[in-house]
Amino acid sequence: MLPVIALVGRPNVGKSTLFNRLTRTRDALVADFPGLTRDRQYGIGKLGPQRYVVVDTGGISGGDGVAALMERQVQQAIDEADHLLFLLDARDGVTAGDLDIAASLRRTGKLLTPVVNKIDHLAEALAAAEFHSLGLGDPWLIAATEGRGVAALMEHVCTLLPEAAEAAAEDQARVRIAVVGRPNAGKSTLINRILGEERVVAYDSPGTTRDSVSIPFDVGEHRYTLIDTAGVRRRAKVADAVEKFSIIKTLQAIEACHVALLVLDARLGIGEQDATLAGHIVEAGRALVVAVNKWDGLDAEQRQRVKNDYQRRLGFLDFAAVHRISALHGSGVGLLLETADAAYANATRELPTPVLTRLLEDAVQAHQPPLVRGRRIKLRYAHQGGRNPPIIVIHGNQTEALPAAYRRYLVNRFRSALDLAGTPLRLELRSGE
Numbered sequence: 465m466l467p468v469i470a471l472v473g474r475p476n477v478g479k480s481t482l483f484n485r486l487t488r489t490r491d492a493l494v495a496d497f498p499g500l501t502r503d504r505q506y507g508i509g510k511l512g513p514q515r516y517v518v519v520d521t522g523g524i525s526g527g528d529g530v531a532a533l534m535e536r537q538v539q540q541a542i543d544e545a546d547h548l549l550f551l552l553d554a555r556d557g558v559t560a561g562d563l564d565i566a567a568s569l570r571r572t573g574k575l576l577t578p579v580v581n582k583i584d585h586l587a588e589a590l591a592a593a594e595f596h597s598l599g600l601g602d603p604w605l606i607a608a609t610e611g612r613g614v615a616a617l618m619e620h621v622c623t624l625l626p627e628a629a630e631a632a633a634e635d636q637a638r639v640r641i642a643v644v645g646r647p648n649a650g651k652s653t654l655i656n657r658i659l660g661e662e663r664v665v666a667y668d669s670p671g672t673t674r675d676s677v678s679i680p681f682d683v684g685e686h687r688y689t690l691i692d693t694a695g696v697r698r699r700a701k702v703a704d705a706v707e708k709f710s711i712i713k714t715l716q717a718i719e720a721c722h723v724a725l726l727v728l729d730a731r732l733g734i735g736e737q738d739a740t741l742a743g744h745i746v747e748a749g750r751a752l753v754v755a756v757n758k759w760d761g762l763d764a765e766q767r768q769r770v771k772n773d774y775q776r777r778l779g780f781l782d783f784a785a786v787h788r789i790s791a792l793h794g795s796g797v798g799l800l801l802e803t804a805d806a807a808y809a810n811a812t813r814e815l816p817t818p819v820l821t822r823l824l825e826d827a828v829q830a831h832q833p834p835l836v837r838g839r840r841i842k843l844r845y846a847h848q849g850g851r852n853p854p855i856i857v858i859h860g861n862q863t864e865a866l867p868a869a870y871r872r873y874l875v876n877r878f879r880s881a882l883d884l885a886g887t888p889l890r891l892e893l894r895s896g897e
């Protein structure tokens with residue numbers, strides 16, 4: 465499971481500025497997929513091979529810091545965090561609000577690092593001095609807008625993060641499917657339905673990592689692990705789906721899986737939260753199967769509305785199979801595992817260089833890349849740069865100027881020619897020689 469770093473502090477100290485700096489990949493993704501909703505609160509940060517979840521806890525109002533801290537969302541993020549970065553504003557100095565927040569954060573017993581932001585224009589020693597009065601040790605000094613000090617800070621933080629545990633050998637051989645979706649979409653019902661199918665042999669697993677439960681099961685020769693974000697096994701303890709829902713656990717499950725099974729609620733319609741989750745799945749590069757649940761009993765008008773909403777909000781998931789299902793009655797559920805298998809097989813397939821290069825040549829012939837400053841962009845050859853998700857590396861000249869629309873055109877050509885249903889496909893463009 466990915467470690468979690470939460471950014472806390474009063475409003476305006478620079479949390480979202482730091483958040484954006486740590487999770488910048490999102491911008492590229494948004495540019496590539498028009499219409500994708502941004503989620504400015506949760507993201508994935510990277511330092512070398514280390515990946516972590518970053519949470520911007522938003523504003524904790526200065527005056528009643530303690531009360532505001534109790535606000536459920538923020539509290540949940542803090543509960544789930546491995547490390548708290550407590551942001552302070554060098555220009556304001558230590559305020560009463562900071563003292564309140566420091567007191568409540570200390571009570572959590574979590575790793576806590578004070579970070580003084582906006583040190584640009586200020587002498588560092590001056591900036592640091594008064595923050596010692598918080599009693600939290602030496603503060604780290606950064607300027608989030610220009611990135612100063614941020615790398616050093618994150619190196620420090622990453623050395624303190626818990627080691628990621630390798631999945632057990634037994635579990636490596638299984639296709640790991642994360643069942644994700646917003647509260648009440650029907651995840652628990654679906655998991656129970658899948659496990660309840662006739663040919664399924666489920667094992668009772670104590671494999672609980674931070675409340676996200678792995679459920680291994682077999683269907684004939686096929687071996688799977690469901691990653692349950694709905695808390696099926698905890699159902700008795702917490703009844704309210706909204707209370708149980710955790711975007712952090714969902715992000716961790718997406719990272720840990722081979723295939724994401726995104727459950728949508730056809731009755732509620734497709735909303736921003738669905739698009740946000742879908743965006744995280746694509747960004748993580750995971751194979752995907754979409755289940756539009758609660759299809760039972762919808763009238764023609766409702767069905768049409770769901771289809772329209774899907775097009776509008778989730779159009780960027782055009783690579784994924786969509787199953788209309790009823791977890792409650794079982795219709796459509798039987799095909800989900802097969803589709804997940806196929807998606808994972810595609811995600812991990814080997815793509816030979818001659819085939820990729822020929823497809824590239826065909827694509828270029830059918831539709832030339834544009835001219836840039838009077839010279840045509842040249843795309844010469846292609847090879848596979850990675851699997852799961854498949855990465856196709858294209859070599860040429862001026863490739864950095866290739867428009868997003870042409871990239872999408874190439875992705876679509878490759879996808880349909882190679883029959884890569886179910887997996888995101890990434891292009892990497894290289895220029896030179």
Ligand code: GDP
Nearest residue numbers: 474475476477478479480481581582607608609
């Ligand atoms: P948040 O409310 O804690 O998320 O704060 P924001 O990230 O929205 O930042 C509040 C304001 O402080 C914005 O105008 C930022 O541009 C500014 N800001 C953030 N980091 C820095 C910094 O390192 N130096 C300076 N001078 N301004 C900053």
Ligand code: GDP
Nearest residue numbers: 647648649650651652653694705758790791792
């Ligand atoms: P979760 O929060 O995503 O785990 O959602 P649950 O599985 O707890 O389901 C939420 C509610 O939706 C429950 O009342 C379920 O009975 C209901 N539900 C789940 N699947 C279906 C379905 O296929 N059709 C209908 N009509 N209701 C469903």
